[in-house]
Amino acid sequence: MGSTLPLNYVLMLSGIVFAIGVVGVIIRRNLIIIMMSIELMLNAVNIAFVAFARFHGSMDGQVIVFFVMTVAAAEAVVGLAIIITLFRQRQSLDPQDMQLLKW
Amino acid sequence: MSVELIIFFFLSALLITCSLLVIFQRNAIHSALALVAALFIVAILFLTLNAPMLAVLQILVYAGAIMVIFLFVIMLLSPGTPERGRPLWWGFGSLAAALLALEFFAFFLPSQVTKGQGMGAQVAEGFGSPKMLAESLFTDFVLPFEIASILLLVAIIGTVVLAKREF
Numbered sequence: 001m002g003s004t005l006p007l008n009y010v011l012m013l014s015g016i017v018f019a020i021g022v023v024g025v026i027i028r029r030n031l032i033i034i035m036m037s038i039e040l041m042l043n044a045v046n047i048a049f050v051a052f053a054r055f056h057g058s059m060d061g062q063v064i065v066f067f068v069m070t071v072a073a074a075e076a077v078v079g080l081a082i083i084i085t086l087f088r089q090r091q092s093l094d095p096q097d098m099q100l101l102k103w
Numbered sequence: 104m105s106v107e108l109i110i111f112f113f114l115s116a117l118l119i120t121c122s123l124l125v126i127f128q129r130n131a132i133h134s135a136l137a138l139v140a141a142l143f144i145v146a147i148l149f150l151t152l153n154a155p156m157l158a159v160l161q162i163l164v165y166a167g168a169i170m171v172i173f174l175f176v177i178m179l180l181s182p183g184t185p186e187r188g189r190p191l192w193w194g195f196g197s198l199a200a201a202l203l204a205l206e207f208f209a210f211f212l213p214s215q216v217t218k219g220q221g222m223g224a225q226v227a228e229g230f231g232s233p234k235m236l237a238e239s240l241f242t243d244f245v246l247p248f249e250i251a252s253i254l255l256l257v258a259i260i261g262t263v264v265l266a267k268r269e270f
Contacts, residue, residue: 004105004107004108005107005108005111005151009108009111009115010111010152011207012207012208013115013118013119015203015204015207015208016119016122016204016207017118017119017122018203018207019199019200019203019204019207020119020122020123020125020126020200021122021126022196022199022200022203023126023196023197023199023200024125024126026192026195026196026199027126027192027193027196028126030131032131032135032173032176032177032180033125033126033131033134035173036125036134036135036138036173037125037126039138039165039169040122040125040126040138040141043141043142043145043165046145046157046161047145047148047149050148050149050152050154050157051152053152053154053231054152054153054154054226057226057227057230059230059231059235059236059238059239060239060243062154062156062157062231062236062239063236063239063240063243063244065154065157066157066160066236066240067244067247067251069160069161069164069165070251070254070255071251071254072165072169073164073168073169073255073258074254074255074257074258076169076172076173077172077258077259077262078258078261078262078265080172080173080176081261081262081265081266082265083176083180084176084179084180084265084266085265085266087180093180
């Protein structure tokens with residue numbers, strides 16, 4: 001069951017979604033939405049991995065996606081815990097209000 | 104144009120729309136719901152790329168578990184003041200997006216790697232099934248698997264410590 005879908009198209013979709021995630025991280029001023037943009041970028045990378053796994057007929061790419069999901073889950077949980085702690089201290093989700101380490 | 108391509112373009116359009124909604128909604132809840140939709144579309148994309156097990160995991164782990172945490176945190180915090188605009192960073196953001204897109208498009212034009220051909224490779228029977236994933240996971244990738252379990256343990260402990268009210 002060979003596929004006629006060109007690999008380039010899937011990679012382009014992955015690149016576009018990744019770029020959208022980057023823009024989200026840069027322009028938004030809400031920590032939670034910045035985290036969601038990071039999740040979007042991780043998903044874009046997953047699409048590329050699965051496409052390459054299909055292209056090469058090897059399972060390795062899919063295993064890496066499995067690990068990316070694990071790391072994303074850990075990252076989301078710890079990141080949100082940090083956001084909750086920050087919100088308790090500053091009553092704000094704006095990264096502009098968190099400049100203690102900025103000089 | 105084959106059915107496969109039509110399905111792919113349809114999914115792509117939906118995914119890009121949902122991704123744009125994630126970053127351009129003012130309300131964080133709306134963003135989160137758009138992200139859930141985007142994750143579901145990625146799962147369908149996985150199905151079309153012969154990765155059924157990952158599609159199921161995507162829905163269970165991402166659209167299920169992770170997004171529930173996100174929504175929970177949004178509802179827990181829900182800051183009263185709306186987000187202030189950031190005109191200064193809009194230019195930088197669009198510039199970064201344009202540069203990235205340019206780079207990606209130049210890189211993904213038909214090249215030596217992909218030759219612009221279809222993914223014609225014949226895949227084995229049951230490609231992407233839980234069995235094949237597990238075979239790979241528990242033979243070649245057994246060390247990363249153990250490291251991932253330690254990572255999850257550390258994440259659990261870290262979250263409990265962070266979320267405690269007083270240290």
